Amino acid sequence: SQQGEEDPQALSIQEGENATMNCSYKTSINNLQWYRQNSGRGLVHLILIRSNEREKHSGRLRVTLDTSKKSSSLLITASRAADTASYFCATVPGPISSGSARQLTFGSGTQLTVLP
Amino acid sequence: DAGVTQSPTHLIKTRGQHVTLRCSPISGHKSVSWYQQVLGQGPQFIFQYYEKEERGRGNFPDRFSARQFPNYSSELNVNALLLGDSALYLCASSRDYGQAAVGQPQHFGDGTRLSIL
Numbered sequence: 125s126q127q128g129e130e131d132p133q134a135l136s137i138q139e140g141e142n143a144t145m146n147c148s149y150k151t152s153i154n155n156l157q158w159y160r161q162n163s164g165r166g167l168v169h170l171i172l173i174r175s176n177e178r179e180k181h182s183g184r185l186r187v188t189l190d191t192s193k194k195s196s197s198l199l200i201t202a203s204r205a206a207d208t209a210s211y212f213c214a215t216v217p218g219p220i221s222s223g224s225a226r227q228l229t230f231g232s233g234t235q236l237t238v239l240p
Numbered sequence: 241d242a243g244v245t246q247s248p249t250h251l252i253k254t255r256g257q258h259v260t261l262r263c264s265p266i267s268g269h270k271s272v273s274w275y276q277q278v279l280g281q282g283p284q285f286i287f288q289y290y291e292k293e294e295r296g297r298g299n300f301p302d303r304f305s306a307r308q309f310p311n312y313s314s315e316l317n318v319n320a321l322l323l324g325d326s327a328l329y330l331c332a333s334s335r336d337y338g339q340a341a342v343g344q345p346q347h348f349g350d351g352t353r354l355s356i357l
Contacts, residue, residue: 135244153341164353166330167283169345212282216342225297227273228332228346229283 130234138139138239143200145234154218158198159208164226203238244349246331252355253321261316261352265333272314275330283330289314290337308335
């Protein structure tokens with residue numbers, strides 16, 4: 125079953141605009157990760173934020189995490205046509221024990237289209 | 241370095257048949273995980289292997305099985321295929337497992353597209 129939901133399911137913007145995607149999850153986490161998937165291909169890791177962090181930046185990406193609301197957001201600034209893809213949040217359950225599986229639980233994804 | 245490689249890239253089977261999918265992790269990575277991604281949904285966890293032992297299993301029937309070899313490559317086997325098994329099967333690798341792996345991203349292959357007729 126899916127851990128949570130991404131919102132919106134689809135987003136269409138013009139090149140140069142900012143894109144914001146939201147993710148909600150249900151259970152306690154150790155960390156939350158964002159991945160990008162280009163049409164039918166594998167997932168590419170974008171950024172990881174730990175449960176004790178509130179905000180993280182990587183290039184044009186900004187991720188926030190609110191554990192009290194069990195939600196996260198991904199902001200892509202100055203979007204480009206090449207950013208067109210599906211974006212997924214994925215959670216790793218917490219707490220991590222030495223013998224626990226490190227499975228990722230994914231949301232349902234946001235399809236981002238950046239128009240030139 | 242080569243990324244995670246999966247074979248074959250596409251596969252067409254009929255109901256009731258059996259299929260074997262293969263995955264080679266990034267060199268030095270000892271943990272391999274398998275995910276199923278049905279069209280329009282996020283990936284769902286099937287198995288995780290580390291040092292040739294199963295370390296985690298998702299909510300999938302016993303028709304699904306996997307193994308990991310001494311060179312850390314892995315196979316996913318699915319028996320008695322159903323129409324609902326049509327999906328993109330993704331393999332992911334990471335260097336470590338458990339506490340040691342916290343903070344390590346998983347590296348995904350491009351997947352095997354399985355179609356059941």
